[in-house]
Amino acid sequence: WVKNNPNDERAEQIEQKIAKIPTAKWFGGWNTGEVNDYVSQAAQKNKLPMLVFYNIPFRDCGQHSAGGAKSAKEYKQWIRDVAKGIGNRPAVVVLEPDALIQLDCLSEKDRNTRFELLQDATEVLKKEAPSTWTYIDGGDGKWKSPEDMAGWLNQAGVKNTRGVSLNVSNYNKTADVEKYGQTLVDNLKQKYNTTAHLVIDTSRNGNGSNGEWCNPSGRKLGTVPSIHSTDLTDAFLWIKRPGESDGDCGIGKGTQAGQFSPDLAMSLINGR
Numbered sequence: 486w487v488k489n490n491p492n493d494e495r496a497e498q499i500e501q502k503i504a505k506i507p508t509a510k511w512f513g514g515w516n517t518g519e520v521n522d523y524v525s526q527a528a529q530k531n532k533l534p535m536l537v538f539y540n541i542p543f544r545d546c547g548q549h550s551a552g553g554a555k556s557a558k559e560y561k562q563w564i565r566d567v568a569k570g571i572g573n574r575p576a577v578v579v580l581e582p583d584a585l586i587q588l589d590c591l592s593e594k595d596r597n598t599r600f601e602l603l604q605d606a607t608e609v610l611k612k613e614a615p616s617t618w619t620y621i622d623g624g625d626g627k628w629k630s631p632e633d634m635a636g637w638l639n640q641a642g643v644k645n646t647r648g649v650s651l652n653v654s655n656y657n658k659t660a661d662v663e664k665y666g667q668t669l670v671d672n673l674k675q676k677y678n679t680t681a682h683l684v685i686d687t688s689r690n691g692n693g694s695n696g697e698w699c700n701p702s703g704r705k706l707g708t709v710p711s712i713h714s715t716d717l718t719d720a721f722l723w724i725k726r727p728g729e730s731d732g733d734c735g736i737g738k739g740t741q742a743g744q745f746s747p748d749l750a751m752s753l754i755n756g757r
Contacts, residue, residue: 486728486745495747499728502754507710508688508723509535509579511743512567514554520570528574537579537653537724538567541602545583546590549699549732549742557598564606568613576617579684579724580606580646582653585637586624600640607642618647618719620684623669625655626662627694635672639679647719648682654725656694656704659687667717688723692756700735700749705756727753 487500510523520536527534540563544553554560571578584603588596603621610619621643623634638649649669652662666683673679691705710722728750730740740746 486747490747493747495751498754499747499750502706503727503750506723507532507535508726509537509577511537511539511726513538513540513552514563517563517566517570520567521572524571524574524576527576533575533577535577535579535722535724536567536571537582538564538606539582540564541581541584541599543591543595543599546587549734557602560602561605564602564609565613568609571610571614571617573614573616576614577684577720577722578610578614578617578619579650579653580610580619580621582622582650582724583624584622585634585641586622586628588637600637604640604642604645607645611645619645620648620650620682621646622653623649623651623666625653625698626651626657626665626685631665631669632672635669635676638669638673638681639677643673643681644677644679646681648684650684650686650724652686652690654686654689654731655698656690656692656701658690658693659685659708659721661693662690663718670717683718684720684722684724685718686724687721688725688727689753691753697735699731700737700740702736702752703757704753706753 487496487504490496524534540553542553545551651666662685670681673681687707689704690707695701708721713721728745730737730744730746732742737749
Protein backbone atom coordinates (compact mmCIF):
# COMPACT_ATOMS: atom_id res chain seq x y z
CA TRP A 486 0.00 0.00 0.00
CA VAL A 487 2.82 2.41 0.87
CA LYS A 488 4.54 1.76 -2.46
CA ASN A 489 1.29 2.32 -4.35
CA ASN A 490 0.29 5.46 -2.46
CA PRO A 491 3.47 7.55 -1.99
CA ASN A 492 1.60 10.85 -1.99
CA ASP A 493 -0.96 9.85 0.62
CA GLU A 494 -0.45 11.86 3.81
CA ARG A 495 -0.72 8.65 5.83
CA ALA A 496 1.99 6.78 3.91
CA GLU A 497 5.04 7.91 5.89
CA GLN A 498 3.58 6.97 9.26
CA ILE A 499 2.31 3.62 7.99
CA GLU A 500 5.69 2.87 6.46
CA GLN A 501 7.65 3.69 9.62
CA LYS A 502 5.25 2.26 12.20
CA ILE A 503 3.98 -0.84 10.36
CA ALA A 504 5.47 -1.64 6.94
CA LYS A 505 9.08 -1.68 8.16
CA ILE A 506 8.37 -3.86 11.21
CA PRO A 507 9.08 -7.61 10.81
CA THR A 508 5.72 -9.35 10.50
CA ALA A 509 4.71 -12.94 9.80
CA LYS A 510 3.54 -14.02 6.36
CA TRP A 511 0.37 -16.10 6.17
CA PHE A 512 0.06 -19.15 3.93
CA GLY A 513 -3.02 -21.08 2.87
CA GLY A 514 -4.33 -22.70 -0.26
CA TRP A 515 -3.97 -19.39 -2.11
CA ASN A 516 -0.14 -19.22 -2.01
CA THR A 517 1.25 -22.69 -1.25
CA GLY A 518 3.96 -22.43 -3.88
CA GLU A 519 5.42 -19.25 -2.38
CA VAL A 520 6.84 -20.90 0.75
CA ASN A 521 10.14 -21.91 -0.83
CA ASP A 522 10.69 -18.45 -2.36
CA TYR A 523 9.87 -16.69 0.91
CA VAL A 524 12.19 -18.86 2.99
CA SER A 525 14.92 -18.62 0.33
CA GLN A 526 14.76 -14.82 0.32
CA ALA A 527 15.00 -14.78 4.11
CA ALA A 528 18.02 -17.10 4.03
CA GLN A 529 19.77 -14.89 1.47
CA LYS A 530 19.39 -11.91 3.80
CA ASN A 531 20.29 -13.93 6.92
CA LYS A 532 16.83 -13.31 8.34
CA LEU A 533 14.51 -15.67 10.19
CA PRO A 534 11.26 -16.21 8.25
CA MET A 535 8.01 -16.24 10.22
CA LEU A 536 5.21 -18.22 8.61
CA VAL A 537 1.59 -18.75 9.63
CA PHE A 538 -0.02 -21.90 8.26
CA TYR A 539 -3.77 -21.25 7.96
CA ASN A 540 -5.57 -23.83 5.87
CA ILE A 541 -7.37 -26.23 8.22
CA PRO A 542 -10.73 -27.56 6.90
CA PHE A 543 -13.79 -25.66 8.23
CA ARG A 544 -11.53 -22.70 9.02
CA ASP A 545 -12.99 -19.87 11.15
CA CYS A 546 -16.31 -21.68 11.70
CA GLY A 547 -17.74 -20.17 8.51
CA GLN A 548 -17.15 -16.59 9.66
CA HIS A 549 -15.20 -13.77 7.98
CA SER A 550 -12.09 -15.91 7.24
CA ALA A 551 -14.01 -19.02 6.23
CA GLY A 552 -12.28 -21.46 3.91
CA GLY A 553 -9.40 -23.86 4.22
CA ALA A 554 -8.65 -27.19 2.60
CA LYS A 555 -11.74 -28.98 1.31
CA SER A 556 -10.89 -32.35 2.86
CA ALA A 557 -8.55 -34.06 5.31
CA LYS A 558 -6.72 -35.67 2.39
CA GLU A 559 -6.18 -32.28 0.74
CA TYR A 560 -4.88 -30.79 3.98
CA LYS A 561 -2.43 -33.64 4.56
CA GLN A 562 -0.96 -33.11 1.09
CA TRP A 563 -0.86 -29.34 1.63
CA ILE A 564 1.03 -29.55 4.93
CA ARG A 565 3.59 -31.82 3.27
CA ASP A 566 4.03 -29.37 0.43
CA VAL A 567 4.59 -26.35 2.67
CA ALA A 568 6.88 -28.27 5.04
CA LYS A 569 9.05 -29.33 2.12
CA GLY A 570 9.06 -25.69 1.00
CA ILE A 571 10.88 -24.85 4.24
CA GLY A 572 13.16 -27.88 4.20
CA ASN A 573 16.20 -27.83 6.48
CA ARG A 574 16.34 -24.03 6.76
CA PRO A 575 15.55 -22.22 10.04
CA ALA A 576 12.04 -20.83 10.35
CA VAL A 577 9.27 -20.08 12.82
CA VAL A 578 5.84 -21.53 12.05
CA VAL A 579 2.59 -20.64 13.82
CA LEU A 580 0.28 -23.56 13.15
CA GLU A 581 -3.40 -22.92 12.46
CA PRO A 582 -4.63 -19.92 14.45
CA ASP A 583 -8.03 -20.57 16.07
CA ALA A 584 -8.07 -24.26 15.11
CA LEU A 585 -8.36 -25.34 18.75
CA ILE A 586 -10.18 -22.38 20.26
CA GLN A 587 -13.02 -22.93 17.75
CA LEU A 588 -13.45 -26.66 18.26
CA ASP A 589 -16.90 -26.10 19.74
CA CYS A 590 -18.39 -25.22 16.34
CA LEU A 591 -17.54 -28.68 14.96
CA SER A 592 -19.31 -32.01 15.20
CA GLU A 593 -17.63 -34.72 17.25
CA LYS A 594 -16.44 -36.42 14.07
CA ASP A 595 -14.96 -33.20 12.69
CA ARG A 596 -13.30 -32.40 16.04
CA ASN A 597 -11.59 -35.78 15.99
CA THR A 598 -10.47 -35.15 12.41
CA ARG A 599 -9.05 -31.77 13.40
CA PHE A 600 -6.98 -33.32 16.19
CA GLU A 601 -5.77 -35.95 13.75
CA LEU A 602 -4.78 -33.33 11.17
CA LEU A 603 -2.93 -31.17 13.70
CA GLN A 604 -1.12 -34.21 15.10
CA ASP A 605 -0.13 -35.20 11.58
CA ALA A 606 1.01 -31.65 10.80
CA THR A 607 3.29 -31.53 13.83
CA GLU A 608 4.85 -34.85 12.85
CA VAL A 609 5.35 -33.75 9.23
CA LEU A 610 6.96 -30.44 10.24
CA LYS A 611 9.22 -32.20 12.73
CA LYS A 612 10.42 -34.58 10.02
CA GLU A 613 10.46 -32.43 6.89
CA ALA A 614 11.44 -29.09 8.48
CA PRO A 615 13.72 -30.12 11.35
CA SER A 616 15.25 -26.65 11.85
CA THR A 617 11.82 -25.04 12.24
CA TRP A 618 10.36 -24.03 15.58
CA THR A 619 6.64 -24.78 15.32
CA TYR A 620 4.11 -23.28 17.74
CA ILE A 621 0.56 -24.69 17.76
CA ASP A 622 -1.97 -21.94 18.29
CA GLY A 623 -3.49 -22.01 21.77
CA GLY A 624 -6.06 -19.24 21.40
CA ASP A 625 -6.26 -15.72 22.78
CA GLY A 626 -4.93 -16.47 26.25
CA LYS A 627 -8.26 -15.81 27.90
CA TRP A 628 -11.33 -17.48 26.41
CA LYS A 629 -10.75 -21.15 27.29
CA SER A 630 -9.30 -22.34 30.58
CA PRO A 631 -5.57 -23.17 30.43
CA GLU A 632 -6.38 -26.61 31.83
CA ASP A 633 -8.76 -27.41 28.94
CA MET A 634 -6.39 -25.92 26.40
CA ALA A 635 -3.51 -28.04 27.71
CA GLY A 636 -5.59 -31.16 27.09
CA TRP A 637 -6.45 -30.07 23.57
CA LEU A 638 -2.84 -29.19 22.78
CA ASN A 639 -1.76 -32.59 24.01
CA GLN A 640 -4.22 -34.24 21.62
CA ALA A 641 -3.01 -31.96 18.81
CA GLY A 642 0.62 -33.08 19.09
CA VAL A 643 2.25 -30.22 20.98
CA LYS A 644 4.94 -32.66 22.14
CA ASN A 645 6.31 -32.58 18.57
CA THR A 646 6.71 -28.80 18.58
CA ARG A 647 8.60 -25.99 20.28
CA GLY A 648 5.42 -24.84 21.99
CA VAL A 649 2.34 -22.63 21.76
CA SER A 650 1.34 -19.32 20.18
CA LEU A 651 -1.07 -17.10 22.10
CA ASN A 652 -3.10 -13.96 21.37
CA VAL A 653 -2.82 -14.33 17.58
CA SER A 654 -4.89 -11.59 15.91
CA ASN A 655 -6.20 -10.61 19.33
CA TYR A 656 -5.83 -7.70 21.70
CA ASN A 657 -5.21 -9.03 25.20
CA LYS A 658 -2.44 -7.43 27.24
CA THR A 659 0.90 -9.21 27.19
CA ALA A 660 1.12 -9.53 30.98
CA ASP A 661 -2.29 -11.20 31.14
CA VAL A 662 -1.43 -13.56 28.29
CA GLU A 663 1.86 -14.55 29.94
CA LYS A 664 0.05 -15.27 33.19
CA TYR A 665 -2.37 -17.54 31.32
CA GLY A 666 0.55 -19.06 29.42
CA GLN A 667 2.42 -19.90 32.61
CA THR A 668 -0.54 -21.90 33.91
CA LEU A 669 -0.92 -23.55 30.52
CA VAL A 670 2.74 -24.56 30.34
CA ASP A 671 2.65 -25.83 33.94
CA ASN A 672 -0.35 -28.02 33.05
CA LEU A 673 1.40 -29.44 30.01
CA LYS A 674 4.40 -30.33 32.13
CA GLN A 675 2.56 -31.75 35.10
CA LYS A 676 -0.23 -33.65 33.32
CA TYR A 677 1.42 -34.64 30.03
CA ASN A 678 5.16 -34.45 30.73
CA THR A 679 5.53 -32.00 27.85
CA THR A 680 7.81 -28.98 27.88
CA ALA A 681 6.47 -26.03 25.87
CA HIS A 682 7.56 -22.45 25.22
CA LEU A 683 5.43 -19.51 24.10
CA VAL A 684 5.36 -16.86 21.43
CA ILE A 685 2.89 -14.01 21.95
CA ASP A 686 1.32 -11.82 19.29
CA THR A 687 1.80 -8.18 20.32
CA SER A 688 0.84 -6.62 16.99
CA ARG A 689 -2.38 -4.98 18.20
CA ASN A 690 -2.47 -5.23 22.00
CA GLY A 691 -1.01 -1.86 23.00
CA ASN A 692 -4.27 -0.76 24.61
CA GLY A 693 -5.43 -4.22 25.62
CA SER A 694 -8.87 -5.59 24.71
CA ASN A 695 -12.29 -4.00 25.00
CA GLY A 696 -13.97 -7.40 24.68
CA GLU A 697 -14.56 -7.13 20.94
CA TRP A 698 -12.57 -9.17 18.41
CA CYS A 699 -13.55 -7.88 14.97
CA ASN A 700 -11.92 -4.55 14.07
CA PRO A 701 -12.67 -2.91 17.43
CA SER A 702 -12.01 0.80 17.82
CA GLY A 703 -9.48 2.21 20.24
CA ARG A 704 -6.85 -0.51 19.87
CA LYS A 705 -3.15 0.24 19.42
CA LEU A 706 0.07 -1.27 18.08
CA GLY A 707 1.88 -3.29 20.74
CA THR A 708 5.51 -4.01 21.57
CA VAL A 709 7.62 -4.38 18.44
CA PRO A 710 8.87 -7.91 17.73
CA SER A 711 11.78 -9.04 19.88
CA ILE A 712 13.49 -12.15 21.12
CA HIS A 713 12.21 -12.47 24.67
CA SER A 714 14.08 -15.59 25.62
CA THR A 715 12.96 -16.70 29.05
CA ASP A 716 12.05 -20.13 30.38
CA LEU A 717 8.48 -19.30 29.37
CA THR A 718 8.38 -16.94 26.36
CA ASP A 719 10.68 -17.20 23.36
CA ALA A 720 9.57 -14.05 21.58
CA PHE A 721 7.05 -11.28 21.14
CA LEU A 722 6.01 -11.36 17.49
CA TRP A 723 3.76 -9.48 15.12
CA ILE A 724 1.81 -12.48 13.82
CA LYS A 725 -1.30 -10.65 12.64
CA ARG A 726 -0.45 -7.94 10.09
CA PRO A 727 -1.55 -4.60 11.62
CA GLY A 728 -3.92 -2.78 9.32
CA GLU A 729 -5.30 -5.95 7.75
CA SER A 730 -9.02 -6.28 8.39
CA ASP A 731 -10.65 -8.95 10.52
CA GLY A 732 -13.66 -8.81 8.20
CA ASP A 733 -16.67 -6.66 7.30
CA CYS A 734 -17.26 -5.49 10.85
CA GLY A 735 -16.43 -2.91 13.51
CA ILE A 736 -14.51 0.08 12.21
CA GLY A 737 -13.56 -2.03 9.18
CA LYS A 738 -17.07 -1.98 7.70
CA GLY A 739 -16.90 -2.61 3.96
CA THR A 740 -13.53 -4.42 4.08
CA GLN A 741 -12.77 -8.10 3.58
CA ALA A 742 -10.83 -10.29 6.00
CA GLY A 743 -7.13 -9.97 5.24
CA GLN A 744 -7.55 -6.76 3.21
CA PHE A 745 -5.18 -3.93 4.17
CA SER A 746 -6.95 -0.74 5.17
CA PRO A 747 -4.99 2.47 5.76
CA ASP A 748 -7.81 3.67 8.01
CA LEU A 749 -7.44 0.60 10.24
CA ALA A 750 -3.68 1.06 10.20
CA MET A 751 -3.93 4.67 11.32
CA SER A 752 -6.40 3.72 14.03
CA LEU A 753 -3.78 1.31 15.46
CA ILE A 754 -0.98 3.87 15.12
CA ASN A 755 -3.00 6.54 16.93
CA GLY A 756 -4.69 4.21 19.41
CA ARG A 757 -8.21 5.38 18.65
